[in-house]
Amino acid sequence: MAANGAPTELTQGYRTKGGIGESTLRPDGTLKVTGEFAYSSDMWHEDMLWGQILRSTVAHAEIVSIDTGEALALPGVYAVMTYDDLPTEVRHYGLEIQDTPVLAHGRVRHHGEPVAIVAADHPETARRAAAKIKVVYRELPVLTDEASATAPGALLIHENRDDHHIGHVPHPNIVHRQPIVRGDADAAARRADVVVRGEYYFGMQDQAFLGPESGLAVPAEDGGVELYIATQWLHSDLRQIAPVLGLPEDKVRMTLSGVGGAFGGREDLSMQIHACLLALRTGKPVKIVYNRFESFFGHVHRHPARLTYEHGATRDGKLTHMKCRIVLDGGAYASASPAVVGNASSLSVGPYVIEDVDIEAIALYTNNPPCGAMRGFGAVQACFAYEAQMDKVARELGMDPVEFRRLNAMEQGTLLPTGQRVDSPAPVAELLRRVKAMPMPPERQWESSEGADVRQLPGGLSNTTHGEGVVRGVGYAVGLKNVGFSEGFDDYSTARVRMEVVGGEPVATVHTAMAEVGQGGVTVHAQIARTELGVTQVTIQPADTQVGSAGSTSASRQTYVTGGAVKNACELVRERVLEIGRRKFGSYHPAWANAELLLEDGKVVTDGGEVLAGLADVLEDEAVEVEEEWRHRPTEAFHPRTGQGDGHVQYSFAAHRAVVEVDTELGLVKVIELACAQDVGKALNPLSVIGQIQGGTTQGLGMAVMEEIVVDPKTAKVRNPSFTDYLIPTILDTPTIPVDVLELADDNAPYGLRGIGEAPTLSSTPAVLAAIRNATGLALDRTPVRPEHLTGTST
Template sequence: MGTTGTPTNITQGSGTRGGIGESTLRPDGTLKVTGEFAYSSDMWHEDMLWGQILRSTVAHAEIVSIDTAEALATPGVYAVMTYDDLPTDVRHYGLEIQDTPVLAHGKVRHHGEPVAIVAADHPETARRAAAKIKVEYRELPVITDEASATAPGAVLVHEGRTDHHVGHVPHPNILHRQPIVRGDAGAAARRADFVVRGEYTFGMQDQAFLGPESGLAVPAEDGGVELYIATQWLHSDLRQIAPVLGLPENKVRMTLSGVGGAFGGREDLSMQIHACLLALRTGKPVKIVYNRFESFFGHVHRHPAKLTYEHGATKDGKLTHVKARIVLDGGAYASASPAVVGNASSLGVGPYVVDDVDIEALALYTNNPPCGAMRGFGAVQACFAYEAQMDRLADEVGMDRVEFRRLNAMEQGSLLPTGQRVDSPAPVAELLRRVKAMPLPPERQWLSAGEEADVRQLPGGLSNTTHGEGVVRGIGYAVGIKNVGFSEGFDDYSTARVRMEVVGGVPVATVHTAMAEVGQGGVTVHAQIARTELGVAQVTIQPADTRVGSAGSTSASRQTYVTGGAVKNSCELVREKVLEIGRRKFGAYHPAWATAELLLEGGKVVTDGGEVLADLTDVLEDEAVEVEAEWRHRPTEPFDLRTGQGNGHVQYSFAAHRAVVEVDTELGLVKVVELACAQDVGKALNPLSVVGQIQGGTTQGLGVAVMEEIIVDPRTAKVRNPSFTDYLIPTILDTPTIPVDVLELADDHAPYGLRGVGEAPTLSSTPAVLAAIRNATGLELTRTPVRPEHLTGTA
């Protein structure tokens, strides 16, 4: 494989150039790297106003009064709105549970909650006017962890809950609880020859996407509104926005604007409703752009977690049981927390065969920042803990850590703790074998006296803190399992409209979906699918908007699977209509029109033997064929609320990592030298994009391993580091070599046999780095991220 990141084992496409299996370049790639790409924050409209949000300065308090008079009197201000100014009785929204107020009412529940909104003719005017709004708070006790949330007499974050989860949780401050019980873990524990127990802490991670939240709302002549927005799910936004505005959905017309990354942070609404409210109030276009500071408060984060695990094994290394308790901090509002709980619990054992399992996962309501979707979605936190446990248990048994994993690895046909059988390839043992077999990076040759070191290659980097003294190398392994697509009975579907016609004497296909292109390369794949299925070279991708049916969310590694499936399905229906036209026009001249299997390839109609029957331009002439169709994956079902049993997931993705690190044990500095990855992708529709996804997910996992954490003051629940000065993310100098070995084992249930790619590498990269640091230092290291004080004993 080498260290270039070039994939192996990837088959190439055939037929029309630029189709499935080829490394087709992204149409937006050059624009993005040269800075010419138009993001949503670049939008402009004549006579445009600027919106600004006033946010709470405390985490939990009653709102005694709000005085907007001085703000309204500011020259250039067109509108100031609070909760009382909202136009309808629908004043809350949410992905699953509508518990989030459009603007705070009665009290605020987290630091940075929106309280009022302002529209003015200049962004600085709007900012100054918002600062003039006087809010009087009466602070309340803060709920920050499980102990304070469930203590006798604890203050309720949400009084009078009526959502569908409240009936199966033991306390109103517990948002959702999901047990997974199979077999008898207690009896199995008594039979175990070795038992290890551990408590683990996972920090709050930010998506840290490139472009902060932004959008432009333009009032329409029909009383509706046009919203140009960077989001992950246009139709979900629409479903939440329209009732608050008091408009039918057909009068809230949404168009996707340039999205600067997402990673789950744009699944929830941010400024969408606020911009629309101000535009409708003022009758003018309103643009809102968060700065980076505000963005830390404007979207959900990855759930911090406390995880307690017990693993047992026989003397020959077979797992006997797993017990676990996973407590996720959901923060002030529900967001996607119930689904995150479902993932953390159902995938909490990892990609291993264990007959006896007892897992409890729950999410809390607290006054900490709201948490929800982020790449890996609950499986990341669990993987960090169970992989640490697997290392410890392998050491107790006296086995090689990789071989211990391979001995217990699931495979196709294995049963999950939920009772669901894995009915597609699950090459866990093979991925571990492959990643272990990849060549190790050479040992660093420390310089003799008088020679100058390249400090960029050393722990501490350009801080120039070490020249190799006290530096120790460590190696660690990890593997993870991630579900693909929406689960637990969610009606997961997507819609695609495909049109085929002759334009300028050339057959052209046009693809229109509502898929949010957030940087994952979906628009490239859609063009590849159309070229493959329709045999045309020229494909136009229409901008995503709500004029076409829903494509669901760009999350859960689902878009290539589900929206790609919808594009494929619609293309197939278009192809059949084109062939019907051809049979009608030319069927009398050649018997193959009626007797042969016909394909569209290279702009022609051909038989499966390669005989050309007609040019597509002759078949279509002045005719056009258009189809809009939905596509669904296989149905899933909710997990039983008592036992967690059920066929809750549709597909699984697996990745294994080997981390090589160098640790300055005196200063507590870490340099990740390499993060090798082996991953099964089912079918690489675009090999270059697949490797990019794996390397990107790997780097995000590295970030949470050694540097990324939102720090929340446990006394006040206030965020202490809402900036990239204090919240660190990996730069190019922190990113190691990431060689990738891509395996393609087709899933017969999925379009082209593909498997969702983007999330799995985010799981196993984090515990692999921690395992390597433990290997170098001999320390237990039970929390992320690892900080220097954890390595030097000064924590």
């Protein structure tokens, strides 16, 4: 491998079909689009029972009593379990802070919290049994915002906190606090010619993945359990599950089953422990499948946020300072809130050069639904606010908003507010230039000579407008996202690669614990193996815990880290195969001698067939297998008072231009186009790259104009736990998404690649809001935008 991570002469000269840089098709693609793919909810086992969870009907209450008698008496019921039936003293779990009870004990802290679990011989019997469990609650006051959570005398969501964040927060109902201070923001503010302030609200969003949570637990003969589960992080699940079951980790064997999307919502546990408990209690396989209603309560959501910002600038357009305070609502349990706070604070300036900053980000404990990881977490909320600020400052200065951004854009070598220097390409100005230069879509398409198309109008097929009051708006935004786990986390992955001859042909087998959740990792791993080993046949084994951890499929890290592990293992396999070849043939096998020279002297192979023949001869009677961990360069924790530290490993950038049509009388919005320019470092699979960018863009569109979990501020109950009332974009809402891909290699990354999956979710939301503001002249300081915000009827 070249020093900068680029392919060696081997892979440049001899390009195995289906290798790095090609748009190879997904092996699961046809099955998914034809409905034949086996998701976790499709699993079946002989003599299987069905599990059901009873959830709290109130958000905050003492549990006075639980009566399970009627449920147990129902024919077909095999087990009913409450907190008191748990087998060990370990009865809580969590990603970082173990504050979440397996089943509620003493009190419930949010609407929909699991209270009891049931196993029965039919799913309807299990539901009926759960409904017969009688729980008596004594309701308590609900804490739903910062004022109520930190008020003098406020109830503590968790009375006996002992996590490592408690010493750095001003109140026990604050999960985590991260300030970042650099320079003197107050002094810089006095030098500014223009100072602009804004307060913004970002709504709670659901991951809304295709397949609700599901899994199957099968008791094993050795007293352990086999768990087949749709998740994002097998080994993190294992670490949390085994202590609750009272089993060593090697007796909890986990296998990834078909995952219907994730977006962060499967990073926390859902029914994993519940299914295993019921299987071990009954001695029978137990399957649990949430319906959509349960799914809204069964996983964490995106943190809603209040963000207060101040920016200053000189008359010639240079930013002088920034102050901000970000309040994230983490809900009843910690989940990933500390990491979300770290991201929100460290990325709150965005992709701009500002030397003097005063930043504070906190996450609250409240009685609202728990919030944790979701695509772009922390950075998404911040981007919405700082991009609105950029438009405000540009307007005050009378400058073009894109040129104002380009004037202040960071670049390679920029020193971030955390003190970390950006040491890889940061083409912010270029991305803005490119996206602005893209051709604009035609205006008033519904009036084209080819005839009216109602789908081009706001309101679409509902036919609610005919265009009399429709106004066009254009808006821009750009975002900054970190890649990989940060703040000193030991972020690594493991890959096992085996090379052998099967049927006279060399075959590579790749085994990792990476969760394929739709991002296309199984495709990329095969491409890497073909590229590094010169083979055409690659088998990807199912992900499980029989191989070392691959970490989470989140933070845009899997291609970087697990791809790096696969590449590293392939290189070691290749070296060992070459050594076997040297030992067997020396220089007597022409094809093998050629391949050996290729690696040592940079010669270019032009006849791949000869190399494959050489491989087959070398491995005719033996196989080579390597399991290797791979780590990116280390990061460090941010200082708890100043926020200084090299906290992130890599950054990604995307810019969007949104074009919208708004019916200003009815408050209807049609997003016509969301053009995107993004630097991906190296497009390992160009087709997948475009898919990731378009998918992330569409998710940002949903956040802009329709998606929000609505929580009653008086009761902390979820008002809209269904797709009837929680709206997500359909194909009719999705605009044209032209993409301009830039490839500027990061010398520290495998193949120079850059994580891509999250960046487009950042900038698409504020671009749409900017376009709507441009069309209407309204301030629009919250997301999602609703019709009443555009017609002046909101209260």
